[in-house]
Amino acid sequence: MSHLITLTKPDDWHLHLRDGEMLRCVLPDSARRFARAIVMPNLPTPITTTELARHYRNRILQALPCGSGFQPLMTLYLTEETTAAEIGAAKASGFVHAVKWYPAGATTHSQQGVRDASRCDRAFAAMEAHGLPLLVHAETTDPRVDIFDREAVFLDRELSPVLRRFPRLRVVAEHVTTQQAVQFVRAAAPHVGATITAHHLLLNRNALFDGGLRPHHYCRPVLKREKHQLAVLEAAISGDPRFFLGTDSAPHPRRDKESACGCAGLYTAHAAIELYAEVFDQAGALNRLESFASFHGADFYGLPRNVGQITLTNSPWTVPASIPVGNDVVIPFRAGERIPWSIVAECIQ
Ligand code: NCD
Ligand code: ZN
Numbered sequence: 344m345s346h347l348i349t350l351t352k353p354d355d356w357h358l359h360l361r362d363g364e365m366l367r368c369v370l371p372d373s374a375r376r377f378a379r380a381i382v383m384p385n386l387p388t389p390i391t392t393t394e395l396a397r398h399y400r401n402r403i404l405q406a407l408p409c410g411s412g413f414q415p416l417m418t419l420y421l422t423e424e425t426t427a428a429e430i431g432a433a434k435a436s437g438f439v440h441a442v443k444w445y446p447a448g449a450t451t452h453s454q455q456g457v458r459d460a461s462r463c464d465r466a467f468a469a470m471e472a473h474g475l476p477l478l479v480h481a482e483t484t485d486p487r488v489d490i491f492d493r494e495a496v497f498l499d500r501e502l503s504p505v506l507r508r509f510p511r512l513r514v515v516a517e518h519v520t521t522q523q524a525v526q527f528v529r530a531a532a533p534h535v536g537a538t539i540t541a542h543h544l545l546l547n548r549n550a551l552f553d554g555g556l557r558p559h560h561y562c563r564p565v566l567k568r569e570k571h572q573l574a575v576l577e578a579a580i581s582g583d584p585r586f587f588l589g590t591d592s593a594p595h596p597r598r599d600k601e602s603a604c605g606c607a608g609l610y611t612a613h614a615a616i617e618l619y620a621e622v623f624d625q626a627g628a629l630n631r632l633e634s635f636a637s638f639h640g641a642d643f644y645g646l647p648r649n650v651g652q653i654t655l656t657n658s659p660w661t662v663p664a665s666i667p668v669g670n671d672v673v674i675p676f677r678a679g680e681r682i683p684w685s686i687v688a689e690c691i692q
Pocket of ligand 2: 591
C-alpha cells in the first residue's frame with residue numbers, strides 16, 4: 344500500500360562536503376534533502392581558523408544549485424594550537440557553529456588533530472564560556488586497543504576527563520556506534536548529545552566481509568557487532584532529544600576506496616533521508632522520524648526549527664552503480680540496489 348509521510352525539512356548534523364569538483368558533485372544531494380548541515384572541517388588543509396571557514400563557506404554557497412536555500416553551518420578543526428581568541432572569533436562570526444576534535448590519526452585528514460587533549464584546555468574553556476559545541480570523533484588511536492573497542496575506550500579515557508574539567512561544555516559524540524556510547528550519552532548531562540548515521544543503523548560488521556572484503560562498507564568508527572547496532576537503533580527511535588541525525592556522508596574517489604590501504608568513509612547523501620525512513624519504518628517507528636531528523640538537532644544547537652517540508656513515499660528506486668566525479672567515480676551506498684523510500688519531488692518546500 345502506498346504511504347506518504349511529510350516531515351518538517353530535516354538537517355544533517357554531520358556532513359563531509361569536500362571541496363572543488365567533489366563539492367560540486369555531492370552538494371546537490373544534501374541540498375535537496377536538508378535545510379542545513381554541519382560541515383566537517385577535515386579538508387586536506389584543515390579548516391583551523393574562522394577566516395578559512397569563511398572562505399570555505401563562500402565556496403559552498405557558490406557551488407549550490409540555483410535557488411537552493413541550503414545553509415552550510417561551519418565548524419573549526421581543533422588543534423593543540425587553537426587559541427581562546429580563535430574560539431571567540433568563531434563564535435562572533437555567526438557562521439561557525441561548532442569545533443571538531445579529531446584524535447590525530449583516527450580518520451581521514453586527522454593528522455593535524457589532537458594528540459594530548461590537555462593541551463586544548465584554553466580552547467575548551469573558551470568554548471564552554473561561549474557555548475560553542477565540541478564535536479568529538481570518539482575513537483582512541485592507541486594501537487594496543489582492539490579496533491572494535493576504540494570508541495568505548497576513548498569515551499572512558501579521553502572524553503570523560505574533559506567533561507569533568509569542563510562540566511558545562513556542550514558536547515556531541517559524533518556517529519555513535521556502541522552500547523557503551525549510548526549509555527555514556529544517557530548518563531551524561533542534557534548538554535551532551537550524539538549523532539547517529541544511517542549506515543550504522545542499517546549495517547553491522549558482517550557487512551564488511553559479506554562474501555568477500557567490502558571496502559565500500561569501511562568507515563570510521565568501524566561497523567560494530569549486531570548487539571551494538573541494535574542499541575544505537577533503540578537510541579535513535581527512543582525519542583530522547585539528545586540523539587539526532589548526522590549522516591557522516593563521506594565521499595571518496597573509487598581508486599582511494601578500492602586500494603591496498605583503502606580509506607574510510609561511506610557516501611550516503613544521495614539517499615540520506617530515505618535510508619533513515621527505511622530504518623524507522625522497519626522498526627515500526629516512522630512517527631518518531633521527524634523529531635530525530637528535524638527537531639532534536641536544531642534544539643540542541645539552539646537554532647530555529649525549519650519551516651519547509653519534505654514528503655516521502657514508500658516507492659522503491661534503484662541507486663546508480665556509480666556517480667561520476669572528475670576522471671573517477673564515487674560508489675554510493677547501495678550502488679545498483681534498491682531503496683524502498685523515495686522523495687516526492689513536487690512536495691519539497
Ligand atoms: C570521514 C571522512 O572520510 O572524512 N570518514 C569516515 O569514515 N567517517 C571522516 C570521519 O568522520 O571519520
Ligand atoms: Zn565524519
